[in-house]
Amino acid sequence: MSTLDVVRVIVPERSYRNELRAIKIVWLRELIRTRKDRLGMVTSLVQPLLFLFVLGSGLGSTTFIYPGILCMSVMFTAIFSAATIVWDREFGFLREMMVAPVRRSSIVIGKCLGGATVASLQGVILIVLAPLADVSYSVPLVLGIFGLMLLLSFAMTAFGVMLAVRIKQMQSFMRLTQMLIMPMFFISGALFPVTELPGWLAFLNRLDPITYAVDPMRRLVLGGDTPGVTWFGWPVPAGLEVLMIAVLGLIMLAIAVWEFSDTE
Amino acid sequence: MCLQSLYVYSHMIEVNDLRKAFGDVEAVRGVSFSVAAGEVFGFLGPNGAGKTTTINMLCTLAKPTSGSATVAGHDVASERDDVRRHIGLVFQDPTLDGHLTAGQNLKLHAELYGVPSELVAPRMEQVLTMVGLMDRRGHEVKTFSGGMRRRLEIARGLMHSPRVLFLDEPTIGLDPQTRSSIWRYIHELREREEITIFMTTHYMDEAEFCDRIAIMDQGQIVALDTPAALKAQVGADRIKIETEDDDAALEALHPYDAKRSEGGIAFYVPEGAQFVPRLFAELEVPITSVSVSRPSLDDVFMSFTGKTIRDAESAPDGNRMIMRAMTGRR
Ligand SMILES: Nc1ncnc2c1ncn2[C@@H]1O[C@H](COP(=O)(O)OP(=O)(O)OP(=O)(O)O)[C@@H](O)[C@H]1O
Ligand SMILES: [Mg+2]
Numbered sequence: 001m002s003t004l005d006v007v008r009v010i011v012p013e014r015s016y017r018n019e020l021r022a023i024k025i026v027w028l029r030e031l032i033r034t035r036k037d038r039l040g041m042v043t044s045l046v047q048p049l050l051f052l053f054v055l056g057s058g059l060g061s062t063t064f065i066y067p068g069i070l071c072m073s074v075m076f077t078a079i080f081s082a083a084t085i086v087w088d089r090e091f092g093f094l095r096e097m098m099v100a101p102v103r104r105s106s107i108v109i110g111k112c113l114g115g116a117t118v119a120s121l122q123g124v125i126l127i128v129l130a131p132l133a134d135v136s137y138s139v140p141l142v143l144g145i146f147g148l149m150l151l152l153s154f155a156m157t158a159f160g161v162m163l164a165v166r167i168k169q170m171q172s173f174m175r176l177t178q179m180l181i182m183p184m185f186f187i188s189g190a191l192f193p194v195t196e197l198p199g200w201l202a203f204l205n206r207l208d209p210i211t212y213a214v215d216p217m218r219r220l221v222l223g224g225d226t227p228g229v230t231w232f233g234w235p236v237p238a239g240l241e242v243l244m245i246a247v248l249g250l251i252m253l254a255i256a257v258w259e260f261s262d263t264e
Numbered sequence: 265m266c267l268q269s270l271y272v273y274s275h276m277i278e279v280n281d282l283r284k285a286f287g288d289v290e291a292v293r294g295v296s297f298s299v300a301a302g303e304v305f306g307f308l309g310p311n312g313a314g315k316t317t318t319i320n321m322l323c324t325l326a327k328p329t330s331g332s333a334t335v336a337g338h339d340v341a342s343e344r345d346d347v348r349r350h351i352g353l354v355f356q357d358p359t360l361d362g363h364l365t366a367g368q369n370l371k372l373h374a375e376l377y378g379v380p381s382e383l384v385a386p387r388m389e390q391v392l393t394m395v396g397l398m399d400r401r402g403h404e405v406k407t408f409s410g411g412m413r414r415r416l417e418i419a420r421g422l423m424h425s426p427r428v429l430f431l432d433e434p435t436i437g438l439d440p441q442t443r444s445s446i447w448r449y450i451h452e453l454r455e456r457e458e459i460t461i462f463m464t465t466h467y468m469d470e471a472e473f474c475d476r477i478a479i480m481d482q483g484q485i486v487a488l489d490t491p492a493a494l495k496a497q498v499g500a501d502r503i504k505i506e507t508e509d510d511d512a513a514l515e516a517l518h519p520y521d522a523k524r525s526e527g528g529i530a531f532y533v534p535e536g537a538q539f540v541p542r543l544f545a546e547l548e549v550p551i552t553s554v555s556v557s558r559p560s561l562d563d564v565f566m567s568f569t570g571k572t573i574r575d576a577e578s579a580p581d582g583n584r585m586i587m588r589a590m591t592g593r594r
Contacts, residue, residue, distance in 0.1 A: 006456050007387040009379050009425040011349040018378035025375035033363050092359035096420075099323055100376035101348035 022102040023110040030114025048073040048126060052133060066133040067217035068190025070126055071152060077122045078153040079177050081115030082160025086173045105257040108161060112253060115157030116150055123149040135221055144220045152213045155249030162256040184210045195227045209248055212241040276301045276428055276460040282331035284317050291317040293483035299460060306474035307464040314483040315464040316356055319432050323353055336427045352426030354417045356433050362406035366397055366416050369405060370423055377424040391419035394449055411442035418449060431463035447473055468561040481569045491561060498559040498567045501536030504528050506553045513549045
């Protein structure tokens with residue numbers, strides 16, 4: 001080869017187009033990695049299916065807990081997705097992304113979008129299984145569920161990333177998230193109606209953000225006749241609940257970006 | 265090239281009293297040097313000398329505690345992005361994504377650096393061909409051997425045609441054949457692309473390939489020059505003899521600070537060749553063999569730091585490599 005045919009690259013200055021390219025490739029990497037992890041996809045379906053059909057049939061209310069199980073599946077997949085940040089740090093790959101001439105926020109956003117996509121795709125499998133839980137399809141229902149799943153999974157990944165940026169070891173991350181997610185899931189009312197709870201539980205329930213993801217999902221699936229979450233007797237509108245999840249997600253994303261920019 | 269850019273790039277790296285402390289550990293204690301465009305500049309030093317910490321500051325991964333540095337004309341603290349656009353990095357510890365293929369790893373890098381889309385494929389082919397991995401581009405990196413990964417990381421560091429390539433111990437833990445092929449790429453590179461190379465190493469024989477080397481010890485540069493000039497500074501030749509009675513010989517050569525070494529006795533004198541006839545004439549112990557050697561970089565290192573780079577033990581070469589590979593910190 002002669003000196004003449006060297007392909008010379010000039011790295012452009014930072015621009016929005018480049019940030020978008022960075023977000024896209026980080027997002028794509030999550031998808032590629034998930035696609036290769038077939039076993040992971042199967043195993044992460046086991047838990048929701050167990051809850052839905054075994055617990056659901058046992059309680060005689062598969063349809064009632066179906067929305068809660070959708071939320072559960074999305075929550076866990078999204079958190080696992082965020083955990084890859086901890087892996088990336090342990091295996092060094094994080095540094096490759098950290099020295100690139102792009103904003104750290106692009107990396108975090110790409111990661112969160114990737115996690116959200118993976119978790120929602122997982123959710124699609126559960127949507128396909130809806131008839132088995134005696135839920136009948138309609139276009140608005142499927143779109144609504146999918147939209148809510150996207151939102152919840154994005155917020156959940158942001159939550160996970162926010163934690164993952166600070167935690168250097170996989171084991172600690174797993175323990176911490178188990179400790180946080182399990183209670184959040186149980187208290188949210190994913191598995192029981194939230195109208196007739198004892199005072200202390202009702203109090204915790206109204207504080208749990210997941211409550212406001214499960215509730216609109218349940219209203220969609222069960223139709224208008226479900227009594228939803230109330231604040232001191234005032235029924236909280238579904239729109240407000242969705243807004244709360246969105247705002248919380250954005251706040252956590254902002255914290256994650258801020259933390260990530262701060263690490264050396 | 266216009267005059268101004270010639271001026272800007274006449275010093276590709278400028279470092280001025282750079283320091284870094286982690287709590288009360290002072291990893292780098294005020295280093296200053298400059299590296300000219302097109303140079304291969306080496307940092308040589310034992311474990312914990314502060315080589316990686318210096319590289320981290322130069323590539324904007326760590327903030328200097330004090331002092332300043334510019335790379336390709338940009339300040340590492342205030343113009344991070346400009347520095348990042350112009351440098352390529354091969355870290356001491358691997359940073360590839362094993363679940364992706366070689367091609368996907370390079371593609372990801374190209375996208376992060378904003379390499380123009382139409383150049384991604386031809387540049388990828390070029391760097392992969394250079395390191396001999398073109399036919400493995402579609403294989404997952406986790407199936408690669410250590411040497412292949414290292415070569416891939418070098419290819420990746422070159423994907424965006426950096427002006428400065430930082431190599432932190434690029435050949436650590438590799439077999440001699442792979443080491444020499446990595447050096448071949450480095451030489452090829454400087455012929456083909458206008459690139460400055462900043463590298464660290466533990467291996468004396470590799471330091472010989474550098475245009476200039478800085479010997480670093482405990483966070484400071486203790487010597488900086490071309491390998492030849494450094495050896496000339498040491499000035500002494502090493503004489504090694506074997507005798508029939510080492511104890512008596514040691515006693516007799518006491519004024520020359522002779523020491524036991526590898527089954528014989530070694531000491532240093534300014535003019536080795538002239539000294540040998542005197543040795544035979546004056547030493548009363550019968551001599552069975554004698555060898556005279558010009559100073560090596562090992563001797564240089566010894567004379568500036570007072571110890572050998574192997575941290576004062578005499579492990580044979582093979583073990584040294586294995587030990588390094590095992591103790592390599594992340
Ligand atoms: N993040 C850190 N926190 C605390 N101390 C650190 C950190 N990084 C490096 N050090 C310390 O700084 C010193 C220099 O480390 P550095 O990694 O720069 O050495 P090195 O010359 O690259 O050594 P090696 O040849 O082993 O790679 C060491 O004493 C190390 O313990
Ligand atoms: Mg190092």
